[in-house]
Amino acid sequence: MKEKQLLxxxxxxxxxxxxxxxxxxxxxNHRGPEFKSLLAEAAEGLKEVFCTRQEVLILTGAxxxxxxxxxxxFVSPGERVLVVSIGSFGDRFxxxxxxxxxxxxxxxxAWGTAADPAALADRIRADVNKEIRAVFVTHNETSTGVTNDxxxxxxxxxxxxxxxxxDAVSSLGAMPLETDNWNLDVVVAGSxxxxxxxxxxxxxxxxPRAWDVAAKCTNARFYWDLGKAxxxxxxxxxPFTPAIPQVTALVESLRMIRSEGxxxxxxxxxxxxxxxxxxxxxxxxxxxxxxxxxxxxxxxxFPPAGLEANALRKMLLDRFNVVVxxxxxxxxxxxxxxxxxxxxxGLDIIAVIAALEMTLNICGHKVELGSGVRxxxxxxxxxxx
Ligand SMILES: *Cc1c(COP(=O)(O)O)cnc(C)c1O
Numbered sequence: 001m002k003e004k005q006l007l008x009x010x011x012x013x014x015x016x017x018x019x020x021x022x023x024x025x026x027x028x029n030h031r032g033p034e035f036k037s038l039l040a041e042a043a044e045g046l047k048e049v050f051c052t053r054q055e056v057l058i059l060t061g062a063x064x065x066x067x068x069x070x071x072x073x074f075v076s077p078g079e080r081v082l083v084v085s086i087g088s089f090g091d092r093f094x095x096x097x098x099x100x101x102x103x104x105x106x107x108x109x110a111w112g113t114a115a116d117p118a119a120l121a122d123r124i125r126a127d128v129n130k131e132i133r134a135v136f137v138t139h140n141e142t143s144t145g146v147t148n149d150x151x152x153x154x155x156x157x158x159x160x161x162x163x164x165x166x167d168a169v170s171s172l173g174a175m176p177l178e179t180d181n182w183n184l185d186v187v188v189a190g191s192x193x194x195x196x197x198x199x200x201x202x203x204x205x206x207x208p209r210a211w212d213v214a215a216k217c218t219n220a221r222f223y224w225d226l227g228k229a230x231x232x233x234x235x236x237x238x239p240f241t242p243a244i245p246q247v248t249a250l251v252e253s254l255r256m257i258r259s260e261g262x263x264x265x266x267x268x269x270x271x272x273x274x275x276x277x278x279x280x281x282x283x284x285x286x287x288x289x290x291x292x293x294x295x296x297x298x299x300x301x302f303p304p305a306g307l308e309a310n311a312l313r314k315m316l317l318d319r320f321n322v323v324v325x326x327x328x329x330x331x332x333x334x335x336x337x338x339x340x341x342x343x344x345x346g347l348d349i350i351a352v353i354a355a356l357e358m359t360l361n362i363c364g365h366k367v368e369l370g371s372g373v374r375x376x377x378x379x380x381x382x383x384x385x
Contacts, residue, residue, distance in 0.1 A: 195253050
């Protein structure tokens, strides 16, 4: 018998049964009334998750496509942009902006730490001629398991006219993000993280100020033309053939998110984070991110000295069918990452920690069976006390 797999990645994440069933529906006309009403319901639900009164555009593609759109629609060739980077997804924004001809300046912070709002404020203050046209920030840096303080970073930019553009691919729906209240100009997200549906959709929310910039932007775009997407959305359509099953699934997953309620969803993700961190620490392993900046969506862990991260991952997969993510870039084979976002519950964390305990013992790193599990269980019981 094929064993159940425990998929603990920071995307793609597990897909609930209700959503799987929605994915299996017959195809419909994407220019017909049925799709129009699906799109309308999805767009309304997304507004709640984005905490916005603006339109949320539903795009077909990977999250990186929406990141590209967040560059090509708002930055013209030769313009200066500031990319705040704390890991590989921050670096991706810089690469995209470079490719689209921007003068890219990076404000980098050590991997495993969060961006310092004071450093951003200093750089913004120094821009007396207001040359910086956009500031790009990653909300949750998936490569390191660190969450940036978006309101503080937004405040650091203050009334400087630069657009404030946020990659919320792995944060939206797992942790608070308030597009309108936080005065964010462009926010992008993807389907395969906390939205609990398969890869294939990306989302973008654009402020009125950013739409004005887009209207004058001279960069080339065709597939990722957000103005065109907005025009078509007003007619209940998309510019090109959309991933119809994913839109059908999104309607279902948004219903599930609404029934849990965003505060409940955020509290669950925080509990999963605490269970993971306590469980892993009880096994003597170190975490990359400090508690104060630790992500509610993904936890990056150093294996014990002498054990390679990828060897441990392979053993987890081969022996227990547990899938965790590897390190990226400079952390390849140095860390492993446990994703705990989307359709994940406390018992999933208990199972991962239990598998880790056994795997460490198999690999010759003796740990007391039950010690990590117990630490995770105590988090649950303390919460219910
Ligand atoms: C997953 C992720 C992306 C990219 O999404 P793809 O769908 O793989 O292109 C971008 N940013 C962050 C923070 C992510 O976690």
